Amino acid sequence: MTEIRSVCVVGAGAIGSLFAGHLGSVVDAKVLVRRKEHETVLNRDGLRVSGKSALQTSVQASTDPTKLGRVDLVIIATKASAVEEAAEQLTGHFPNAIVMTVQNGLGCEDVVARYGQWPIISSITFMSGTRHSDSHVEYELDTETWLGPWPAGSAHTGTANVVADLITRSGLKAKAFADVRPAQWSKLIFNSVVNSVGAVTNLPHLKAFAKRERISDLGNLVFEMMQEGKAVAEAQGIELYEDPWEMNVKAVSHGATGQDAYAHVFSMLSDVRARRATEIDWLTGAIVRQATALGVPVPIHEALFGLVKGLEHSWKEQKGHKVL
Amino acid sequence: MKICIVGCGAIGSLFAAHLAKLNDVEVWAFDQDKKHIDAIRAGGLRISGKSNLHTYPDATTDPSAIPACDFGIVATKSLHTRPAIESTARIFADGAVCSVQNGVGNEEIIAEYVPRVIRGTTFPAGHMVEPGHVEQDTGGKSWIGPFEPKPASMAEVEVLATLLTGSGMETLAMEDSRGAQWTKLIFNAATNPVGALTGLAHGVACDVPALRKLISGLVAEGVAVAESLGIELDSDPEKLVDHAREVAYHHKASMLQDVLVRRSTEVAALNGGIVTFGQKSGVRTPLNQAIWALMEGLEHSWTLTK
Numbered sequence: 084m085t086e087i088r089s090v091c092v093v094g095a096g097a098i099g100s101l102f103a104g105h106l107g108s109v110v111d112a113k114v115l116v117r118r119k120e121h122e123t124v125l126n127r128d129g130l131r132v133s134g135k136s137a138l139q140t141s142v143q144a145s146t147d148p149t150k151l152g153r154v155d156l157v158i159i160a161t162k163a164s165a166v167e168e169a170a171e172q173l174t175g176h177f178p179n180a181i182v183m184t185v186q187n188g189l190g191c192e193d194v195v196a197r198y199g200q201w202p203i204i205s206s207i208t209f210m211s212g213t214r215h216s217d218s219h220v221e222y223e224l225d226t227e228t229w230l231g232p233w234p235a236g237s238a239h240t241g242t243a244n245v246v247a248d249l250i251t252r253s254g255l256k257a258k259a260f261a262d263v264r265p266a267q268w269s270k271l272i273f274n275s276v277v278n279s280v281g282a283v284t285n286l287p288h289l290k291a292f293a294k295r296e297r298i299s300d301l302g303n304l305v306f307e308m309m310q311e312g313k314a315v316a317e318a319q320g321i322e323l324y325e326d327p328w329e330m331n332v333k334a335v336s337h338g339a340t341g342q343d344a345y346a347h348v349f350s351m352l353s354d355v356r357a358r359r360a361t362e363i364d365w366l367t368g369a370i371v372r373q374a375t376a377l378g379v380p381v382p383i384h385e386a387l388f389g390l391v392k393g394l395e396h397s398w399k400e401q402k403g404h405k406v407l
Numbered sequence: 408m409k410i411c412i413v414g415c416g417a418i419g420s421l422f423a424a425h426l427a428k429l430n431d432v433e434v435w436a437f438d439q440d441k442k443h444i445d446a447i448r449a450g451g452l453r454i455s456g457k458s459n460l461h462t463y464p465d466a467t468t469d470p471s472a473i474p475a476c477d478f479g480i481v482a483t484k485s486l487h488t489r490p491a492i493e494s495t496a497r498i499f500a501d502g503a504v505c506s507v508q509n510g511v512g513n514e515e516i517i518a519e520y521v522p523r524v525i526r527g528t529t530f531p532a533g534h535m536v537e538p539g540h541v542e543q544d545t546g547g548k549s550w551i552g553p554f555e556p557k558p559a560s561m562a563e564v565e566v567l568a569t570l571l572t573g574s575g576m577e578t579l580a581m582e583d584s585r586g587a588q589w590t591k592l593i594f595n596a597a598t599n600p601v602g603a604l605t606g607l608a609h610g611v612a613c614d615v616p617a618l619r620k621l622i623s624g625l626v627a628e629g630v631a632v633a634e635s636l637g638i639e640l641d642s643d644p645e646k647l648v649d650h651a652r653e654v655a656y657h658h659k660a661s662m663l664q665d666v667l668v669r670r671s672t673e674v675a676a677l678n679g680g681i682v683t684f685g686q687k688s689g690v691r692t693p694l695n696q697a698i699w700a701l702m703e704g705l706e707h708s709w710t711l712t713k
Contacts, residue, residue: 283604284704291707298686299679304700307693343711382624383697389617390701393605396615400607 087155087249091115091148091177093169094161095125097212098185100220102158104132105253107140113151114144115172122146124217134212134222136254148176156246157182159195163365166191170198177201181242183230187274187350188365189267189373192233202238204246205263206230207270210255227256231263265324272312273327275366276305277334278351279387282361282394287346293332304383305331311381312370318377351391358398363391408570409476411435411498413491414483415443415466417533418507420541422480424452425574427462432570434464435473437495444468446539456533456543458575470494478567479504480527481517485676488516496520503559505551505567510676511592511684514554524554525564528588531576532661548577550641552584590641593629596677597622598648600698602660603672604705610656613648621694622648628692629681635688662702669709674702 089111092103103112107130116122125144132138145151154177161169163186173182183204184191192203209226230247232238240261247259260266277288280301286292295302309327316323334347354361367388374381408431412423415438423436436452438444447466454460467473479499483491485508492504505525506513518524530547551568553559561582568580581587601612601622612618626644633640651658665672678695685692 280701280704283701285708286704286711291704298682298696299675299699299703301700301704304697307697382694385617386621386624386694386697389615389621390601390604393601393607393612393615393618396611397606400611 087181087245089113089152089154090156090158090249091151091154091180093157093159093173094165095121095144095217096160096162097214097220098208098210099158099160100130100214101132101210101212101222101255102160102185102250103142104130104138104140104220105136105255106249107142108138109249109253112140112142113154114142115148115151115169116144116146119146121217128218131219132222133219135225136222138254148173153177154180156180156249157201159184159186159191162186163188163191163362164360166194170195174198181238181246183246184233185228186365187270187362189271189369190365192236196233196236200237202242203233203236204230204238204243205233205267207263207267209270225256227258229258229260229263229266231260231266234262234264264321268312268316268321269323269325269327269330271366271369272309272316272323273330275312275370275384276308276327276387277331278349278361279363279367279391280305280308281349282351282355282363283387283390285352285355287348287352288335289343289346290335293335308383308387311374311379311384315370315374315377315379315381318379319373355391355394360395361391363388363395367391408478409433409435409474410478410480410570411437411473411476411495412464413437413479413481413495413504414487415440415447416482416484417535417541418529418531419480419482420452420535421454421458421531421533421543422482422507422571422576423464423466424454424460424462424541425458425576426570427452427464428460428574429570433474435476436464436466437468437470437473438466439468440538441468442538443535446537450539453540454533454543455536455540457531457546458543470498473498475499475501477502478563478570479521481506481508481513483508484671485510485513485673486671488513492517492520503563503567505559507549508676509591509595509673511588511680512676515556518554518557522557523559523563524557525551525559525567526554526584526588527551528584528591529576530591548579550579550581550584550587552581585636585638586641589629589633589636589638590644590647592677592680593626593633593640593644594647594651596629596681596695596698597625597644598651599660599662600672600674600678600702601625603662603666604698604701606663608657608659610652610658613652624694625678625698628685628690628695632681632685632688632690632692635690636684666705671706672702674699678702 091113129141182201208228211224243259247257250257415436451463503523507529529549533543571578
């Protein structure tokens with residue numbers, strides 16, 4: 084594995100901006116954007132990172148991959164629903180690059196692999212930030228990004244180590260695994276449950292998500308649904324890295340989220356409130372698909388999947404679109 | 408003959424207005440909604456839509472103003488059953504009280520306060536247009552029968568059925584009215600919350616495959632609980648779901664209407680009822696339990712300040 088000297092981030096939302104803003108301090112950082120004015124602002128002002136880091140880096144931005152020159156590592160940081168479009172745009176470019184996906188959920192690697200022969204690194208990130216403008220992102224939760232070779236592709240553990248090392252040198256936190264699926268599935272189960280339950284109830288991550296006193300308490304639903312997810316992981320021989328229920332209990336009882344007034348608003352709930360398409364297909368839907376393939380019953384996942392689909396449908400209804 | 412309607416919202420008003428047509432019956436309408444009661448006292452009770460009536464029941468917000476009655480008809484939301492019967496129990500010390508409410512568990516509460524109870528289920532529905540005026544949206548029958556643990560006599564049940572039918576509300580007296588009650592319960596518990604949680608009208612929800620599957624899952628659990636209790640359903644709730652899709656495609660379930668104005672829902676008497684009875688007879692109801700928790704979660708979200 085040769086040294087990584089230039090990185091291209093695709094999709095400069097909060098996570099993408101955090102990667103580009105940090106990596107720009109150790110290698111050439113490039114950003115593939117969708118909007119022309121985004122390109123102009125980034126090329127003129129660079130990226131400023133505030134919060135847990137204080138950085139100002141120059142980046143090379145373009146809406147056209149051919150204008151970005153040589154790239155050794157591509158980080159696809161779009162929403163899951165935009166990965167297909169991003170991968171399509173990369174077709175035929177950066178033939179020697181490694182591609183890393185950082186989406187919530189499952190199945191984005193398969194999408195990328197349909198558009199090129201790149202070695203693929205799977206990753207999940209626990210860091211978070213707020214994008215204040217095209218050229219300014221605030222680094223909030225300085226938690227780790229976990230990554231490993233996508234088992235169906237040609238990347239090796241050594242590749243993952245090199246990428247993790249680079250990310251760490253840039254000031255972010257990263258950890259390489261030979262097999263990232265145990266970590267990925269821990270987070271997938273956690274996310275597919277709390278995101279869909281939050282989206283349907285309009286609740287942020289309150290203590291109620293872990294309360295199991297009365298039979299109708301929300302914690303019972305969260306617990307039972309996580310049991311379903313764990314059964315799906317087990318049926319694939321995946322030993323979870325962390326118990327999703329414990330992740331849930333920890334998340335509602337520690338730090339800022341320990342107080343209901345500061346409870347975390349899940350990304351899916353933000354999408355529902357803004358009436359944007361959600362990531363349900365890549366989270367709860369991904370577990371339903373895997374479970375169906377394996378013959379594991381997941382009735383509660385199916386219920387929540389249907390309810391979120393129904394919510395998305397209701398916005399189309401209100402806009403006067405034709406049903407289905 | 409004296410009859411008191413306890414809870415005179417849309418459904419209670421349908422009963423009060425119809426019964427007040429009868430010459431030999433004194434009808435009392437009791438409710439906490441002062442505007443509605445004042446309007447009835449001032450100008451009578453009007454029903455439009457499927458029925459066209461203008462009658463003059465006695466109306467009050469004060470239970471102590473009501474004389475002892477032969478029959479009570481409880482038509483409050485199931486959330487208010489206990490306070491409603493608690494404040495009116497004296498009136499029925501020597502009478503029989505019939506619930507025509509949604510869900511299960513209301514008769515059990517009523518039986519804690521009065522000597523003789525009738526289990527009832529009613530299909531007519533309506534909505535309040537303004538104080539003193541209710542629009543009847545749907546017609547349909549009512550089914551009543553003795554509530555076994557603390558029953559009214561079959562003779563009493565027949566008297567009430569005859570009065571209601573004579574007033575224009577077709578009512579069947581049955582030895583066992585649980586079949587009708589559970590058929591409606593299972594239908595409502597499977598369809599109402601799905602609309603309430605997604606914002607979709609009934610027919611539209613039925614056309615989203617994952618939701619239609621959820622409805623069937625909820626129905627199957629309810630049917631299993633009814634079977635475990637030895638209840639023979641009136642009709643197949645699955646067929647009711649499909650029928651409602653045909654005749655009420657754009658209907659927004661009452662629970663969705665509650666959610667839209669952030670009013671507490673009857674989920675505890677519907678899905679909660681199925682879960683609770685299932686627990687007693689050892690039938691698992693994970694989907695109804697999930698729906699109950701989601702609805703309570705949604706109601707909880709209204710109490711949060713943004």
